[in-house]
Amino acid sequence: MATNTINKGTQCVWSGEEEYLMQGATQVPVVHSVSFGYKDMDEWQQVALGQKPGHIYGRNTNPTVAVFEDKIRQLEGAQAATSASTGMGIISSALFTFLSPGDRVVSVKDTYGGTNKIFQEFLPRFNIKVALCDTTDHEAIEQEIVKGCKVLYLESPTNPTVKVIDIARLAKAGKDAGAIVIVDNTFATPINQNPINLGVDLVLHSATKFLGGHADALGGVICGTKELVKQVYHFREINGATLHPMAAYFLLRGMKTLELRIERQNKSAMKIAQFLESHPEVGQVFYPGLESNPGHDIAKKQMTGFGGMMSFKLREDDFDAVRRFLPKLKFAHAAANLGAVETIVGPPATTSHVECTREERAAMGIPESLIRYSTGIENVEDLIGDLDQALRQ
Structure with missing residues (x-):
C-alpha cells in the first residue's frame, strides 16, 4: 500500500493489515504461538538469518506484533519499526543500544520522569556522560551538542509541562555534530506531528497512551531508518522486553480510531x-x-x-x-x-x-x-x- 497518497485516517484503519488477514477474516488474528515451525531446513535458516520474511520465536517477532509495528511505521513515514512491552521498555532499549561508556547524551531537564531517572541514575553508573539543559533554551542545548554528543534525546511536547521544542532546529544541530537524534512523540502522536519529516533519526511512542487510547494495553514502539531500528530490535530481542501479541491486538484495535x-x-x-x-x-x-x-x-x-x-x-x-x-x-x-x-x-x-x-x-x-x-x-x-x-x- 503506497502510503504517501493515503490520508492518515485511512492508514489508521488499513495500514499493515492486508498481509495478515486470514481465511476471509476482516480483523488481524492474535497469534499466541511461542514458536513457528519449518519443514524445509533451508527456509528455516534463511528466516532465522533475516534473509527471508517469517517468524522463528515469540521473543523475537510475532505476526500480530508485526502488524502493529508496520501500522505505526507507515503513520510516521519511517523505513522500519520495532516494539517493546512498555514505553519505558523502548526508551531504555534505544538509549542502551546507542550509548557506551565514555559517550555523551544531551537532553532536556523535564522529560518524562522515567526517562529522567535513566539520565540521572542509570547512565552515570555506566560512565555515560549526561547533559540536561533548560528545555526551551535552544542555544544552550546547541552549545552542549557541540561539546560532544552521541545521542540527542528530545521530547516535544514535554510531560507534564507541555513545553515545545524546535525539533527541526535541534535535529540539524545534532546531525551536524554526528549525533543520533531521537524524539519522544507520545504527546503529539503521528496525527499531530511527524518528527522524521523534521530531520529526526528515530521517533518513539509510549503506545500505552494515545495510540492504544483505551487504557487497557501496555506497549512501546520506535520508528526510523532500517539500520538504526535493526540495532534497537537486536538489543530488545536479547534483553527480552517483548510486546505481547494480545497487547498488540488491543493497540491495533485502538489505533483504528x-x-x-x-x-x-x-x-x-x-x-x-x-x-x-x-x-x-x-x-x-x-x-x-x-x-x-x-x-x-x-x-x-x-x-x-x-x-x-x-x-x-x-x-x-x-x-x-x-x-x-x-x-x-x-x-x-x-x-x-x-x-x-x-x-x-x-x-x-x-x-x-x-x-x-x-x-x-x-x-x-x-x-x-x-x-x-x-x-x-x-x-x-x-x-x-x-x-x-x-x-x-
Whole structure:
C-alpha cells in the first residue's frame, strides 16, 4: 500500500493489515504461538538469518506484533519499526543500544520522569556522560551538542509541562555534530506531528497512551531508518522486553480510531485551555495552543494540532489545594495514565514524576501544585462544566 497518497485516517484503519488477514477474516488474528515451525531446513535458516520474511520465536517477532509495528511505521513515514512491552521498555532499549561508556547524551531537564531517572541514575553508573539543559533554551542545548554528543534525546511536547521544542532546529544541530537524534512523540502522536519529516533519526511512542487510547494495553514502539531500528530490535530481542501479541491486538484495535480521537481531543483541549486561562481560580495554564504560551509559534510551525494534553496550576498554589480539587471532578479518573478516551487527571507527584523526589521535580521546573489534564472524548461542555463546579468549590 503506497502510503504517501493515503490520508492518515485511512492508514489508521488499513495500514499493515492486508498481509495478515486470514481465511476471509476482516480483523488481524492474535497469534499466541511461542514458536513457528519449518519443514524445509533451508527456509528455516534463511528466516532465522533475516534473509527471508517469517517468524522463528515469540521473543523475537510475532505476526500480530508485526502488524502493529508496520501500522505505526507507515503513520510516521519511517523505513522500519520495532516494539517493546512498555514505553519505558523502548526508551531504555534505544538509549542502551546507542550509548557506551565514555559517550555523551544531551537532553532536556523535564522529560518524562522515567526517562529522567535513566539520565540521572542509570547512565552515570555506566560512565555515560549526561547533559540536561533548560528545555526551551535552544542555544544552550546547541552549545552542549557541540561539546560532544552521541545521542540527542528530545521530547516535544514535554510531560507534564507541555513545553515545545524546535525539533527541526535541534535535529540539524545534532546531525551536524554526528549525533543520533531521537524524539519522544507520545504527546503529539503521528496525527499531530511527524518528527522524521523534521530531520529526526528515530521517533518513539509510549503506545500505552494515545495510540492504544483505551487504557487497557501496555506497549512501546520506535520508528526510523532500517539500520538504526535493526540495532534497537537486536538489543530488545536479547534483553527480552517483548510486546505481547494480545497487547498488540488491543493497540491495533485502538489505533483504528486514532485520527477520530485526536481530532476530538485537539478541539476539546483548546476550548478547555481557554476556559481555564480565564478562570479566577486558575493561576496558570500550560498548553501550546494558547497564544500566550511561549512555545505557541514553534508548535504552529511543526504541529498540525496542539494535542489533548495540558497542565495547569490552581490559584491557591499548594498541594493541599490539589488534594481538595481532584476528588470533586466527576468526569475524570484520578490515575497515573494519559491519552485514553476518558479524561484523566493527576499531579506529577503521583503520575509522570512519581519516581522523582520533590527536590528533583523542583529542579525540573515542575511545581507540586501542577495538575496534568489528559482530555478525553467526552462532550466538551460537560468537561468544562465539571471543571467549573470543582474549581468553584
